[in-house]
Amino acid sequence: MNAPHPPKVAGIDPTVPTPAHTVAPASPTHDAGPSADTTPSVPAPAAPAPGALLQDRLAGWVSDLTTLHELTERLCRTDALEPALEELLRAGSALVGARRGLVVLEPGDGLGPRTTLGLGLGRADLGHMETVPRGSLPYGALLDTGANTGSGTNTATSTGTSAEIVHADLLAEDGLDPRHREVAARLGYAASYALPLSAASGRLGAAVWLYDEPAEPDEHRRHLIGLYVRHAAEHLALLVEVERARARTATITEELLPSRLPRVPGVQLAARHRTGPRGGGDWYDALPLPDAALGLSVGSVTGSGPSAVAAMGRLRASLRAYAVMEGEDPVAVLSDLELLLRLTEPARSATALFAYCEPALRKVTLAGAGHSPPLLIGERRTEFAETSVSAPLGMLACWEAPSVEVQAEAGETVLLYTDGLLHRTGDPMDRAFARLHAAAASIPRSLRSDPGAMADHVLRTVLPGGLDAADSEEDVVLLAARFD
Template sequence: MNAPHPPKVAGIDPAVPTPAHTVAPTSPASVPAPAPAPHPPAPGAVLQDRLAGWVSDLTTLHELTERLTRTSALDPALHELLGAGASLVGARRGLVVLEPGDGPRTTLGLGLGRADLGLIETVPHGALPYDTGGGAEIVHPDLLAEDGLDPRHREVAARLGYAASYAVPLATASAGRLGAAVWFYDEPAEPHERRRHLAGLYVRHATEHLARLLEVERTRACMATITEELLPARLPRVAGVQLAARHRTGPRGGGDWYDALPLPDAALGLSVGSVTGSGPSAVAAMGRLRASLRAYAVMEGEDPVAVLSDLELLLRLTEPARSATALFAFCEPALRKVTLAGAGHSPPLLIGERRTRFAETSVSAPLGMLACWEAPSVEIQAQAGETVLLYTDGLLHRTGDPMDRAFARLHAAAAGVPRAVRHDPGAVADHVLRTVLPDGLDAADSDEDVVLLAARFD
């Protein structure tokens, strides 16, 4: 039976013994005089070396924590944690497991694929190389030579090719227990005390940062849910017109809305708008304004100017510190006729086989900006197969371009809708969204909401 491997310090090879002499001893005459003994280092030099080591460690720790702090989402932060921890403890692979008490379990690997992570999960819970509920580090300096190791753990370690592991809990007094991180070594090894100390400091900082990011994720999910609940659960079905909507909410929750409301005599009311500000107050104001607009549309929807005038009066009386832009369109699908009015809102876009143009709406102030709002309405006569696209300014603002160039980009995207998808308003909206906001800008973190409402006339 082979003797167990002597453990070594991570990143440092064990000392190699001096080989025995095999040369015959020389005569005393040929032996040179012994060199004088070296002087012991001065106490000041030893202290200086220690201080230099501490400064180097603190500099490294500062750089790693700065990189971690710059992450603003959970996945990049976990990747940064694994990479920085691996460099501190001298490992090459690792994984992190998050198990917050009020959230889903998250597992992420460094140098490990999904299949590898799944294989590790087959180890019995009490024999895992980490403990998400514990409060102490777990060290396995030589797994293959360790007595009492779970057979399944030994099998998984042999299959994945790691011989040692070092795990630390992700837990602090303020953040609670979030999970654990573990790093794997290809050979028997363990980090020495200096590396453990640095890793412990870094992990404590990382745990606090992860706790903040988890709270941000929960807040974003909550705001997105509230916003979606305040918007239509589904669009109505009205003869002669097909509807589709796309909505992207900012991380703090914004005040953009869309609505489609069946009206008497087979008519249809369409609206989009945006309340200033972001966060819970803006979302609540958006919900109140949208509900009020629906009531005014039922009463006098055939006159969009009257609808927006009533909405402006309500906003000025109930929320004098807030303003909003809005556009309301009264559609008669049987006639393919649209009568609309806008208050500080961007003009709708008419998309067809033979033309793509912006509706010529009059310039008007947003609601709540003037003592009394009023602007003339505009009529659009659509052709069969044409789509009227309503949108909010967030679609333009997220491009980062000046407004004239953003409008030009939007027009080019609408004109370039493939003929094969022009019959589907949802496909038209998706094409415009991807073209105007490429590289995932529609899903990127932004204070701007994005709303598109497309109505295709048969």
């Protein structure tokens, strides 16, 4: 056991440097008479000017407020949960003078989201900390009960609804959990300072900063970090609600889409779907039809959010009914769908593409309403089907467009997609179409027997550099049908 020694006080590395406020010393006066002693003398320290102490104190307050204003402004510019947590850790690190830290998001209502994020700690480091018994972690008591606990040199204080847990010298504590001692030695931290994340809506989690040597923030630094964390917790509470709303919308969207694709002899199917943060109205469907036929559809309802998701569900369900009754005539299917949309939801429009597939003949009859043409991918050709240009559903008094027949060869794949795939690229439409064509043409031969692998390749190639991230504004749908 290490010998106990007095902890030092951690300083602060402010993001805004504190201006120096000094008072110039009064100039010494000398007697110019002939009897004056010419030997230089050390002037006595000048007394502070009236109000100098008050001026310095006010200057310190202004500096603190400036620092907090800059940090909270940077935090408020974050619009997603993970960047906000990262900013919280960086700002807290500067305020308490610690190099590393972690934040545990664990809302008290149990509804999530739950996550752990580290500053200066890798995934393996966080994994080591998770092996420590929860009650022995530097922040464990804040998550379990929020009550103040203490053992050894650990101190915990509480003011109102805020609390803190300070381990000024972990390795010198008699009651430290052996596993915690082992992990602290492995990761190289000797002290910690933890604060709860609590908002008006309840507990959100806890944040802890780790010191490489025995240390603790002084009272002034604790006051600053307390002010900052209280503001940060309210901002995080709003982002948690946004994240929950996004998750609920995404869940509803997924439930409105097929949970699995049908198995139809002569054709293999695969689908990929990416939902935007507000929830969009893109859909896909694959429906077995009489006479061993197959109906394929993709489409997009205008708008975003729960109303667009609900409209998408109604439109997709209606299209399935029309496909069962008259699927062999795609123009009739879309005409009925357009009439329904115009009568029941006159303020909304949609694009759609419906394809009637006969796998035994490898023949596809399709019609589109303002939708991008499907892509035919094979060993000897990669080309867009030449569908006629037509208006979206709900835009004209009466929609009408001719159908197109596509004859596929054995081993060829028909790729249906929504416009979100093109919009996520950020390119003009002509370049986006060229990018999609190049991505389809570059599919390796080893992947062409698997429509799912082909769809994944197209996504990775068309949307590189994170454009396929879940928080993109546009929905994306890919539906691939490979004919045997």
